Amino acid sequence: MLGFTTAAYVVAAVLFILSLGGLSGQESAKRAVWYGIVGMGLAVFATLIGPGAGLWWLSILLIPAGGFIGYNLATRVQMTQMPELVAAMHSLVGLAAVFVGFIAHIELGRVLAMDDTAKKALEGFAALLAKKDGVEIGILRVELFLGIFIGAVTFTGSVVAYGKLAGKLTSTATKLPGGHALNAVAAGLSLITLIWYCNTGGFFPLFLMTLAALFIGYHLIMGIGGADMPVVVSMLNSYSGWAAAAIGFSLGNDLLIVVGALVGSSGAILSYIMCKAMNRSFVSVILGGFGGTSGPQMEVEGEQVAIDADGVATALEEADSIVIIPGYGMAVAQAQQNVAELTRRLRARGKTVRFAIHPVAGRLPGHMNVLLAEAKVPYDIVMEMDEINDDFPETDVAIVIGSNDIVNPAAQDDPNSPIAGMPVLECWKAKQVFVSKRGQGTGYSGIENPLFFKENTRMFYGDAKASLDTLLTQIS
């Protein structure tokens, strides 16, 4: 049976790679998910019938039970709550990694306590352990230690991220007194316990490290502001992968290693892409707060001029090309259906309507794409920043719905701005800009936005959904 399991693992690994690779296009992505599902099914099946798996009836009972809850969650969740759901599910993976690590520790202790004859009688994972020599056991301890550490950080980190995204915790960056020093102390403690654990193999250092790791996860993510959540979520995603890989090492399971590495590298690349889109280094995001600025920010001159639905409707009536820039505000107000309806009506009149999506719009990478897709906005009119930025000067009307920092001209004009150098959507180059916004407040990063004061900008105050509702009555 060992041969079959190994073969199944190879097939599963290939399927997982195809599953991720298939996400390069919308159409192939639909097929790609099936590859992933089949791969997962195959992997679980092969493990169940493979060597070393006991109590399979319990597993068969528990998987559907968990699956039932997962199914319900996934079908009930609103598309706008997607970021919270993903964060919440990461925490489960993290916790599972911690548990599996502990089990490995317990098993190791049990096997080492046995005499040679008893060891011979073992099978499965325990048998594998029994064969290891001193150096290998040392390596094993490091591996499972790492697995538990990363898993624990992922667990609390994801829980905090979930709380922030769901609005259950304050989304501003908060740190305990001591700040990063506390994190450093916790990390140092973990390092000491690692040495301690390798030498003694006792449970206590492992437990101590788990507490320290849980604290790091909590405190690290608490210190990161809501606007950086896309990076945090993909970073946690990456961590859950590395945790799985570390556990794979300690269990000697190649599929775990392969998949863990795939997930880990995918999350790392996503985080890198997000950071690049914000023109910030990964370290400065993780350490929380915006990077240092060298002087006072530019004063914003002028005033914000308001406009009502009539005015917007007239301008849209006359415009030929329209670009809509959605942001987190659209998600909060659940306005994507209205936006889609507006798009349909304008397109029916022969106007060119396109969407400009900034890489960090929303709270999750690609958040806006998903919301627009949910509202049945065709994906071929949804453009990336680089595709559309050059078209703004030829655009008659740009509509900004609930985004702020990603359309802030200060990023280009003001070297002292905290977001200086961040690539932004240059919507102010359009002939006219309408900004749908709740009130005169600043964006997530708390930076004044000179766009709102520009001569060709009109403010369309009010809840995005309500504003669009009134606008839709004007455009038939």
Place this chain on the structure above:
Amino acid sequence: MKIGTPKEIFEGEARVAMTPESARQLQKLGYDCAIETGAGAAAGFSDATYVDAGVEIIKTPAALWKSVDIVAKVRQPTTVELKRMTKGKTLISFFNPAGNEEGMELAKSKGANVIAMEMVPRISRAQKMDALSSMANIAGYRAVIEAGNNFGRFFTGQITAAGKVPPAKVLVVGAGVAGLAAVGTSTSLGAITLAFDVRPEVAEQVESMGAEFVYLDFEEEQADGASSGGYASVSSPEFREAQLAKFRELAPEVDIVITTALIPNREAPELWTEDMVASMKPGSVIVDLAAEKGGNCKLTVMDEKIVTDNGVTIIGYTDFPSRMAAQASTLYATNIRHMMTDLTPEKDGQINHDMEDDVIRGATVTFDKEITFPPPPPKIQAIAAKPKETVPELTAEEKRALEVAEFKQQTKNQVTLLAVGAALLLSVGLVAPPSFMQHFIVFVLAVFVGFQVIWNVAHSLHTPLMAVTNAISSIIILGALMQIGSGSFLVILLAALSVFMTGVNIFGGFLVTRRMLAMFQKS
């Protein structure tokens, strides 16, 4: 306070600084108005119309200057007039401060506050009091009319039963306010109009008026007018040569030349030389609006009309606005009235001479026994337009070189990374046992494959990617499944919990991904 306007004493000056209409507006600001008898007669405003507007008629200039607090007039005041000013009185007039040192000294010694209308800064807010512009507008219009008056043919081309008439060709040199007014008048009369200016940015304005802009084959970067408050500045000798060559080429073709080229506080540049005049057709007309500053053509005689030997008429009048006194007075009086509005923010008939205000500060030449000319530069720039930084177009070779350099850099980076990676791998291999190395190689390869695959993921699919990797990361279930059967109750419990949680994750993760992907659709 009382505001009064004397009769202009300059010979031939027909304009008047107050009209019945402007007097009514001034009274709304709380001022009493007075005018010297007959002051408006030359511009067509009789004393009776002033009386109707509630203006007091004063018989003599002496009485008027004595009784009013503010004097509004048109022409630069004479010494006699200035001597009538006393402390605290305000004079609003053209003053020519740059060439009127004595006048300023005298006003200063008398303690009079003088506002010079030509010093109103050229900013948007002050346009309503920009008397130079309103007078230049009239001059431009009138220049074309005077030219037509002395030109023996139609402006517009006609084909009649009595034969074909070619259209007149008009060249306007200097596209300032006067030039543009001339261009507008000339095109609306039907002439073919060419216009030239040293500031290339006015080409658009010229073309918008229906004339053709004369471009020079000249490469030099021209300082645009924005840096000098919207006025032209002195050009380089090379540029001047190119310009004259162009004019020489045009001279035999054009029928009417209207020159309006003036540089502030300088002699007018000579643009239309004698040889150009000589090459013009007989019957052609030159109107030199710069005659007062020496003329753009050296043959111009100030205030006179001459005819050259080859039959070219050169008009050097300097009083074009005065020749349209009714129109000019209306506009000028309105400029004055706007100035008074700015001086009377409270509308209480009291002057508030605010020296902090850019416009008022700029126009004031003497204040409180001080000469305040020349003014400091205005706080607001005339035209804020910053020249666009143009990214130089790269040539094909440069692009190629750049690409090659980039490629080399990339290769270098990659090789360095590979070398470091390989060295690390080898050093790990030296110490680690083979069982570990076997897994380690699988791990490194998987990371590598992951990097290769993920770079190609579409940006819009990042959320599904996260959802699917989240589902896939529940592969950790394998660890739990492998261990669930062995050992103590605690192991079973922990393993069971892990299996349960990852079960949630597997189903939830894949399902959410599918839901998301199902929504993406093509239009």
